[in-house]
Amino acid sequence: MPVLTLKFEDKLLEERTLLDGESVTIGRRAANDIVIDNLGVSSTHARIDSVDGGFQLTDLQSKNGSFVNGRLVSSCRLRDGDVITIGKHTLVFAYAPGEAPSRDASDFLEQTLVMGAEDYNSALNQNYQPGKSQELNKETVGVLTYLAGGQGEIRLTRKLTKIGKDPDADIPVAGFLVGKIAATISNRPTGYYLSYVGGMAKPRVNGAVVKESVKLEEFDVIEVGSAKIQLTYQFIYKK
């Protein structure tokens, strides 16, 4: 039969053999089968039931959630070696060597699951250094600064920024041979890209003519018609 080992940091607190047909509750209240006396643990936090020859963990709508191998779960079939995290305590679920049931074929099918944003934020904090979650909301935004042909800064907040003679262009530029939309800057997962769109005068990046698309790096200098602008990065925090 599998053994459940309760640990706090590296201290072994309790070992309990799980029996076929039995249900074990975990929580802060003394009436639980496994008591974890910690304020981060709900009074009745989770339960482990014997199901179909195996065991299943069910979170009993606890305040801070139950995690199996770092994953927030509402209900989860336990497998040999699984680590359950409740508050700051861990419970290791393990069979004696050779005793573990062979894994169900369906275990190998990669299941796709969804968790809410708050859930995964808390999951991240649970297992890694807290206070880093704001990194998630940190975004890099490109800023174009005029070196010539204009003044000030332009933040590249648009997914596609249009540069050209057209009054609708996000960055208007003058010049006889400049296209209505001469070029665009696209914000892609891998960075900013400048693309040539139209007009006789092709854009230049660091002096080199752009015929189609080029990935921009910080401090690149872009020239379109009379405008000479430089890309730099800024960090912004969402919310």
Place this chain on the structure above:
Amino acid sequence: MMVIESAGLTDVGKKRKGNEDALFLDDSLGLYIVADGMGGHRAGEVASGLVVETLGGYMKRLREHGDEEEPSDADETLSREANRLLTGIHLANWSVHRLSLENPAYRGMGSTVSAVLLTGTTAVAANVGDSPIYLIHDGSIEAIYKPHTVQAAYGALHHGMIEQQHLRHMLTQAMGTQTTVEAHICEVQCFRGDILVMGSDGLSDKVSPEEIRYVAVRNSPERACRLLVDMANQRGGDDNVTVIVVKMGPVGGGRSRIAGIFARFFSRLFGDGRAKG
């Protein structure tokens, strides 16, 4: 409009009983969609099917009724076309969510969505979930989607972290599981010869971007889809596999030389995307 050649293919794979993927292709709308559903007892199929149907239907209605249905809450950092696609995605999310609330058998169902809308000079790529969208331009392939997975969120936090198997398919967002979604949007300039490849994770789990590029560049869209699905199946086929390949401008590869020359001629004659503003 650019000359377009496109093809799509979906396959159940080698391990699953049903196919929970759905796809949509319409060259006249310039719209391509892949959805990968999740949820037991056929609910995944229902979710992905409804996503594709709702989004495709909405974009078709917009095309037929012109500007009647302009979204009122437009995001000003996006182009008009991107806003339209986003509105369609919100509508599809809501449709799936509503059905999952109404019918207990569908509770908790969801789907990914990856959609590409061609505007003539640009391609708008939008995604919720982890179905890949790649752009092949000038011999290199680039992901233009952002996977909404816990793995990706971890990666952003902890550089160089080892990939954790159990996080790979854990989504932070999906269509239909919440009342709202926040799609990732990317708009790129398109050039003749560019190729867009979209798929479900059944493809990206088994076939690397470099392999996808190699196959897509050298074959007609139809044949590329077939080959990529076969590759995923040969390597285990653990999941449903879906692929869409869209080629812009004249294409070589699987076509005859004469057809290629004609395509090039017509694309010059009827305008190439770059000439328009």
